[in-house]
Structure formats: structure tokens, C-alpha cells
Amino acid sequence: MARRLEHDPDFRVLRRLVPLMDFGPPPLAAQVRRVLVLDTETTGLSHQADKIIELAMLLVDVDLASGLPFGPVTLFEGFEDPGMPIPAVAQQVTGISDDMVAGHRLDDAQVEALVARADLIVAHNAGFDRPFVEARFPGFAAKAWACSFADIDWKAAGAESAKLSALAQNHGWFYDAHRAQVDCHALLQVLSRPVGPQGPATGLNRLISVAAQASFKLRATGSPFESKDLLKARGYRWDGDAKVWYCTLADQERLDAELEWLKAEVYGRRQARVEIEALDGLVRYSARPGVVSQRGL
Numbered sequence: 147m148a149r150r151l152e153h154d155p156d157f158r159v160l161r162r163l164v165p166l167m168d169f170g171p172p173p174l175a176a177q178v179r180r181v182l183v184l185d186t187e188t189t190g191l192s193h194q195a196d197k198i199i200e201l202a203m204l205l206v207d208v209d210l211a212s213g214l215p216f217g218p219v220t221l222f223e224g225f226e227d228p229g230m231p232i233p234a235v236a237q238q239v240t241g242i243s244d245d246m247v248a249g250h251r252l253d254d255a256q257v258e259a260l261v262a263r264a265d266l267i268v269a270h271n272a273g274f275d276r277p278f279v280e281a282r283f284p285g286f287a288a289k290a291w292a293c294s295f296a297d298i299d300w301k302a303a304g305a306e307s308a309k310l311s312a313l314a315q316n317h318g319w320f321y322d323a324h325r326a327q328v329d330c331h332a333l334l335q336v337l338s339r340p341v342g343p344q345g346p347a348t349g350l351n352r353l354i355s356v357a358a359q360a361s362f363k364l365r366a367t368g369s370p371f372e373s374k375d376l377l378k379a380r381g382y383r384w385d386g387d388a389k390v391w392y393c394t395l396a397d398q399e400r401l402d403a404e405l406e407w408l409k410a411e412v413y414g415r416r417q418a419r420v421e422i423e424a425l426d427g428l429v430r431y432s433a434r435p436g437v438v439s440q441r442g443l
Contacts, residue, residue, distance in 0.1 A: 163319035166329040169215040169338075177210040179354050182264035183288075183334045186275050186324040187240045188227050193277035193433070197228035197273065200240070201245050201279070202326030204334055205226030205260055215338055222260055223327045225250040240324050254283065261285040266357050268350075270294045270310050270333050272431035280432055283297035287434070290427030294337060301376075303342030310336065357427040362401045363393040363436070365421040366408060373412045390421075409443040418443045 151157040172178075183204045190196035205220040209279060225247040232244055241308070261267070262285060269275040272293035280286045300308040311323050313336045321328050337349030366377060367390055378384075382391040395401045401422070409415060420443060425436040 160315060160320045161316055163314060163321040163328070163332055163335065164431050165328070166219065166335065168218045168223070170217075172207070172216045173209050173214075176207075176216070179207050179208050179265045180212055180263055181206055181215075181350060181354075182191075182261065182274060183269050183330045183331070183337075184267055184269045184279065185279050185329040187236075187242055187324070187326050188278055189230065189232055191274070193274075193281055196278075197230070198226055198252070198278055198282055199228055199232060199242055200225050200326045201252055201257070202330045203257075203260055204330045204338055205264060206334065208350050208354070210354065212346075213338075213348035213354070215350065219334075220260065221327070222256060224252045226252045242325075252282070258285045259282050264289060266354060266427070267291045268294055268333070268337070268353055270329070272296070275293060275434045276431045277320060287432065288428070290357045291431050292357040293429065294333060294349060294353060295357040295374060298341060298349055298352050300341075300442070335386065350399065356396075359397055359426075361397065361425050361430060362395045363392055363423040364395060364401065364404055364408075365390045365423070366412060367421050369408075369412050370414075376411065394425075405441065405443060413443055 148159050148161070152159045183206070184201050186198050187200035188196050188198050200223070202223040203221070206215040207217050208215050225242070227247045227250050232242065232247070233287045237243055261283065267286065267289050269291070270293070273290050273296070274290055276286065295308050300313065305313060310329060310332055311321070314321060314332045317336065317339060319332065319335070321332050323329060337353065339348060340346050341349050341352055364389070366382065369377065369391055377391045380393070382393045383435050385392055393404065395404055405420070408420065421438060422434045422441055423438045
């Protein structure tokens, strides 16, 4: 019946996502990057006050030429007792109760050994996951990271939403979200497919490439008050602590273009100095700062 419905333009068929633990034999003369796909479940949103309650990781080899994973997948999954009652909202979202985590602790040696084997760490919300796992396991700080939510332009690729469940549905899959292991399986399979109609590059291709490049956080220090609406419309965000408008730019070319725009449209061709923070894969999405410099306009 499902096969018949697939050929009817009035219906769309979704199948339950089946985890893949082996992506088949390696291609000839493969150039390999080892990617660790990660997801956490936590007691809340603050990496300073909240704790990890579940961690899942999938380690897989990726062929650089095709962007496709191959060979067996190494899995880690475990619970950790946070030493506090899990808030009701976290239990509702994750389905993880106090009884499930009671007395459990993530195996430090297993986690660190798996992280040590990886060339790149990928999470679908790396800005959330990275500070949590770095605070718990020091080895994560020494690895390059990429974010499959922020580092791929899903809208340009034709996706209506960058939510992982929506991306999976675009490929005809559904799954029970908000548990760490199944989220990892869903993400790995989504990233193993071409991104958009522009070519054969997979999501893994895109993230490996992005992780090798520097991005930049540009702070429009001393910008005139009357330019706030212009900056906001341009996509700048307000940092209330530093009291400055800032944006993030994916590469040097975009940074140079943005500096020219600021000079012409915001600072009125008068002299100004802005702050640039260079972010490579080793610090991007972490709580640690990048290399900060000043640039005159």
C-alpha cells in the first residue's frame, strides 16, 4: 500500500528512520576524515547551571571525494545522574526521568577515547552542545567543530525548515525526536545526502569544508545611535553586556564587503575602529573567545 501511495501525487509516504550501523565498504583510494556526530540531553539551557543527563555519539569515516560515510559506525550512549532532580520541562521534552539516570555516570575513558579518534565534531546545535560537553570532558576543546544547523544554508538548499525532524521528513523519514541516539542517527543520515539541487555535495562535505575555514564576529563599536535600525535590518544583533551591535560572517570575502558597507552606510565615511574576532573550528561555538583585533575604517 505504501509503495502504491508513493506513486500517487496526492499522498506523501513517511517511513520510520532505521539506524545504519555500517555504511558499506570503503571506496578505492579514499581520503578519510573521521567525523563524530554528537547530541546531548540536559536538565536545562544553561551550560553554567545545568547538567548533561544523556550523551550519544556516532563515529564514522567519511570519504572526502564523495562526502559519503563508509564502514562500521562506532556508537556511544550513556546516562548521567545530574545530582539534582530533572526539571519537569526537561522530562517532558526528553522523556528522561530521575529513575532512568539514578546512579549512572558517563564513562570518561570511553568518551575521551572516542573523541581522540575524531577529526571533526558535528552537532545540530553546536552552540548549545559544545559548552556542555567541553565543561564535562576536556578533550572536546582540542577538536574542530561544525554546526549542521548554522553552517549549512538550508533555506538556499530548498528546505522550509532547518529543524532536524523537518530535514528528515524531506527525505521521507520520521523518528521519535529528543533522544540523543536517534537524533544522532537521523543527523548522520541527513548529512549523508546531497544538500539541495546545486550538485552532489553532501552535508558532510559542506561541514568538513566549513570547519577548515575561519569565520568572523564583527562588532560595530561606537556605531551612531541613529544607525541601530539600519544595523538590525542588516542582520546585526545587540550584545547587551558589551553594548555593541555585532554580526557573524562566514569568510574573509564577506568580512571585507561588510567593512566597506559599515564605512559607507553606518560611519558616514568618517574614521572609526571596529572589533573583529576570528573564529576557527577549534573555538567556534565554544564559550572560549577567538583572536580579537581592531580594524580602522
